[in-house]
Amino acid sequence: MNPRQIVIHPKEFQKELLDELKYQGAKVLNSTSSAFWIEQDRFEPAWADCVWRDVKSLEFDSISDAQKKLRSIAPRWRYHGDILNRRGALIAERLISKKKREPFLFPGLFPQASDPAFTLADTNLILYSHAISRPTIDGFIPFQENREVPPSRAYLKLWEALTILGDWPKPGELVVDLGSSPGSWTWALAELKAQVLSLDRADLSEELMRHPQVEFKRGDAFSLKPTQMDWVFSDVICFPEKLLEYVQTWIDSGFCQRFVCNIKLTGEADPGVIEKFQKLPHSRVLHLLNGKHELTWICHPKL
Numbered sequence: 257m258n259p260r261q262i263v264i265h266p267k268e269f270q271k272e273l274l275d276e277l278k279y280q281g282a283k284v285l286n287s288t289s290s291a292f293w294i295e296q297d298r299f300e301p302a303w304a305d306c307v308w309r310d311v312k313s314l315e316f317d318s319i320s321d322a323q324k325k326l327r328s329i330a331p332r333w334r335y336h337g338d339i340l341n342r343r344g345a346l347i348a349e350r351l352i353s354k355k356k357r358e359p360f361l362f363p364g365l366f367p368q369a370s371d372p373a374f375t376l377a378d379t380n381l382i383l384y385s386h387a388i389s390r391p392t393i394d395g396f397i398p399f400q401e402n403r404e405v406p407p408s409r410a411y412l413k414l415w416e417a418l419t420i421l422g423d424w425p426k427p428g429e430l431v432v433d434l435g436s437s438p439g440s441w442t443w444a445l446a447e448l449k450a451q452v453l454s455l456d457r458a459d460l461s462e463e464l465m466r467h468p469q470v471e472f473k474r475g476d477a478f479s480l481k482p483t484q485m486d487w488v489f490s491d492v493i494c495f496p497e498k499l500l501e502y503v504q505t506w507i508d509s510g511f512c513q514r515f516v517c518n519i520k521l522t523g524e525a526d527p528g529v530i531e532k533f534q535k536l537p538h539s540r541v542l543h544l545l546n547g548k549h550e551l552t553w554i555c556h557p558k559l
């Protein structure tokens with residue numbers, strides 16, 4: 257039986273992903289070196305590097321036949337090398353962009369993010385999908401980093417989340433950054449010309465404390481009551497249940513529709529808590545390649 261969904265798994269968090277898929281009732285048909293093939297098509301597992309939905313199959317006789325058939329579906333493809341990688345790579349040769357992965361300048365829409373993707377299931381069988389959950393199949397976005405100004409590399413998590421979402425704060429928008437010290441997220445938000453309210457128990461870096469786009473408040477992030485805000489960001493280290501309770505007050509208030517909040521996990525990840533975030537309206541929970549043992553809840557009207 258062919259899968260309806262392909263879940264590309266992260267090297268580090270295969271166990272978490274498998275636990276989550278089992279918890280959600282997914283039937284795993286096959287486990288390859290980099291992916292799980294799922295019988296049903298209704299999961300968005302948080303721990304996946306990338307999820308292919310509405311997976312279709314295509315039989316072919318030869319490499320040129322495969323190329324012809326794929327080209328009749330779409331002019332450009334992404335290829336995921338897994339089973340029979342050498343044969344798949346030969347098929348892919350004429351269909352994928354030859355360009356080296358250029359460093360990607362945030363913010364922007366990632367090129368090729370809307371190209372369909374294929375992989376080989378057998379010598380004469382292709383699996384493909386037009387519904388790919390990430391801008392790149394392995395989840396890696398080659399950001400052009402700023403190694404001089406931001407106080408740490410934590411801003412890469414924020415860039416990754418916003419690039420996957422395909423939206424980010426616009427100049428003049430009011431945003432709050434909770435648990436902001438030393439200030440990489442605040443820096444990234446100020447770079448977007450947003451007005452940043454930045455809260456932490458500890459100070460930001462000296463430059464950010466003086467930044468004209470940034471208002472810093474020292475204290476408990478959770479003491480901030482919901483108020484009119486274009487975006488809420490949180491990287492506070494706290495129990496997931498605490499974060500869930502707090503963001504629920506924002507959702508109930510109706511003051512903000514856009515959230516990017518890190519869910520910090522200690523020890524075993526509880527799929528039940530992850531599911532509660534997933535079930536919030538307009539929500540998606542992701543594992544970011546720039547994150548460690550944590551997940552990111554994104555809430556946005558477009559989801």
Ligand SMILES: C[S@@+](CC[C@H](N)C(=O)[O-])C[C@H]1O[C@@H](n2cnc3c(N)ncnc32)[C@H](O)[C@@H]1O
Pocket residue numbers: 408410411434435436437438439440441442455456457458475476477478491492493494
């Ligand atoms: C992972 S760090 C944040 C890094 C930050 N996003 C950056 O880019 O530089 C987590 C922060 O949460 C802060 N924090 C933890 N509990 C907090 C609370 N209840 N209120 C305010 N800040 C808190 C810590 O002081 C710490 O600076």
